[in-house]
Amino acid sequence: MNEEEILELYGLDPDTRHRQQIREFLQQEIENQEAVHHEYLKTLCIMLFCIGNVEDTGLIWQAKRKNQDTGSYIDVQLLCGASYEKTEQPMS
Numbered sequence: 001m002n003e004e005e006i007l008e009l010y011g012l013d014p015d016t017r018h019r020q021q022i023r024e025f026l027q028q029e030i031e032n033q034e035a036v037h038h039e040y041l042k043t044l045c046i047m048l049f050c051i052g053n054v055e056d057t058g059l060i061w062q063a064k065r066k067n068q069d070t071g072s073y074i075d076v077q078l079l080c081g082a083s084y085e086k087t088e089q090p091m092s
Helices: 003-010 016-031 039-051 054-064 068-073 076-080 084-091
Strands: none
Touching: 003 016, 003 039, 016 039, 016 054, 039 054, 039 068, 039 076, 054 068, 054 076
C-alpha cells in the first residue's frame, strides 16, 4: 500500500473505527527496513494524529525514531494529537 491508496481508503481525517488497522499498517511500515520513501509512514502518523488518541503517541514516536531520515521527516507536533496536556500527563 502507499500514501495515495491509504488516503483513498480512509481519508486524511479517518473515522476512529479504522484506528487499529492504521496502527497495524504503521507498525508494519516501521518494521519495513527496505522502505526508502517515507511519505506513507508520515501519512499514517498524520492519520493517527487526526484521530487524537494519546495511546498512539508511542507508536508515532517509534516511527519518528525509525532512522535518521524519519527523525527529521516526522514532525514532533504529530506526537500531540490528543493535545499537549493529555500527551504530557502520562509521561509525568
